[in-house]
Amino acid sequence: METGSGMGIKGYGGMTRRRFARLATAAGLTVLTGSVLSACGSNEPSDKGTAQSSTDADTLLPATIGYWGGTCEAPIYVAHEQGYYQTCGIDDTLLQITTDVTPLLANDELDCFQLTPDKFKPIEQGLEVKVTDSVHKGCIQGATTKDSGIESVADLEGRTVAAATGSIPQIQIASQMVKLGLDPSKVNWVTYPTAEMELALDQGEVDAFASYDPYAEIAVENGKVKFFSNTDDEGLKEYLCCTLGVSQRTIDRNEEIAERLSKANKMACEYLTDNPDDAAQMMIDKGYVAGTVELNATLIKEYTWVPGDEQLLNDSVTEIWHQIARAGALEDAPTDSSGLDEYIQKLTDGMIQYEGA
Numbered sequence: 295m296e297t298g299s300g301m302g303i304k305g306y307g308g309m310t311r312r313r314f315a316r317l318a319t320a321a322g323l324t325v326l327t328g329s330v331l332s333a334c335g336s337n338e339p340s341d342k343g344t345a346q347s348s349t350d351a352d353t354l355l356p357a358t359i360g361y362w363g364g365t366c367e368a369p370i371y372v373a374h375e376q377g378y379y380q381t382c383g384i385d386d387t388l389l390q391i392t393t394d395v396t397p398l399l400a401n402d403e404l405d406c407f408q409l410t411p412d413k414f415k416p417i418e419q420g421l422e423v424k425v426t427d428s429v430h431k432g433c434i435q436g437a438t439t440k441d442s443g444i445e446s447v448a449d450l451e452g453r454t455v456a457a458a459t460g461s462i463p464q465i466q467i468a469s470q471m472v473k474l475g476l477d478p479s480k481v482n483w484v485t486y487p488t489a490e491m492e493l494a495l496d497q498g499e500v501d502a503f504a505s506y507d508p509y510a511e512i513a514v515e516n517g518k519v520k521f522f523s524n525t526d527d528e529g530l531k532e533y534l535c536c537t538l539g540v541s542q543r544t545i546d547r548n549e550e551i552a553e554r555l556s557k558a559n560k561m562a563c564e565y566l567t568d569n570p571d572d573a574a575q576m577m578i579d580k581g582y583v584a585g586t587v588e589l590n591a592t593l594i595k596e597y598t599w600v601p602g603d604e605q606l607l608n609d610s611v612t613e614i615w616h617q618i619a620r621a622g623a624l625e626d627a628p629t630d631s632s633g634l635d636e637y638i639q640k641l642t643d644g645m646i647q648y649e650g651a
Contacts, residue, residue: 366433409539432525436504
């Protein structure tokens with residue numbers, strides 16, 4: 295177990311930044327997949343070929359699509375299993391990601407994945423990936439014991455919370471605390487593999503934990519209670535959690551691949567809206583996710599699937615940057631309000647290349 299350092303705030307409430315901003319580039323999702331789920335689909339690397347100026351509509355474009363094993367990545371599983379990638383002109387290979395995406399992108403081993411806010415800081419620092427479409431709202435939640443005295447993020451000062459330093463669960467909780475006039479540096483942030491977080495809670499090593507679904511929901515089924523949810527909490531539920539990320543190198547080879555991936559994403563999201571129970575059954579049967587069919591079906595129904603919403607995508611990316619700044623992790627940003635807004639707008643414009651269907 296690693297213990298995360300406290301965070302400072304600058305530009306929001308007059309507190310000082312701390313070094314944790316630099317840790318954010320580690321992209322916290324690596325921590326969230328401590329238990330390795332069985333990989334689905336072919337793991338053979340795609341022959342990506344050479345750059346093309348145009349592509350015949352009947353020609354399948356090869357693409358390696360990565361996933362970690364979260365419930366919210368359901369569009370990837372559905373698009374693969376229902377043949378939507380093929381229908382939209384993608385010769386898809388699924389790859390379960392067990393490390394950070396940075397080396398995969400650098401080595402041209404990954405074309406597309408569901409991009410979460412954990413990747414915003416790496417993008418700021420040069421990660422070559424574009425946000426190309428909206429996917430859904432919600433999917434990060436926190437759990438604690440019934441007798442912990444923690445009812446919301448307002449109760450976290452002085453407590454120990456398992457949430458990877460620099461990960462979006464920690465950043466969003468810290469942001470919410472700052473909005474309440476609280477100091478997130480007074481929380482003892484610690485890092486655990488996701489699969490061990492509930493056990494750490496049971497053993498009294500932490501007072502609460504927060505992660506991507508389905509782990510907090512599993513804990514609730516085991517008698518715990520939620521204290522945080524970007525699916526339900528005001529100021530968070532209005533915005534996207536997950537977006538579609540496509541490698542810049544892939545787009546440079548042939549931009550049409552991003553358009554086709556967005557079309558498949560839309561088809562999968564529509565399927566999830568109409569068939570959440572069938573999707574959950576498939577995800578369990580194929581070994582994509584942890585938990586039960588019923589639990590994953592409940593989560594799928596709670597998410598708001600919103601592919602192809604350019605305005606929401608822009609608004610959400612902008613708001614997430616403000617959350618990162620509020621939490622003290624945007625160390626190069628101006629501290630005055632207008633300067634910060636301008637800085638964040640440039641970041642947003644630079645990372646979005648909308649290809650939504």
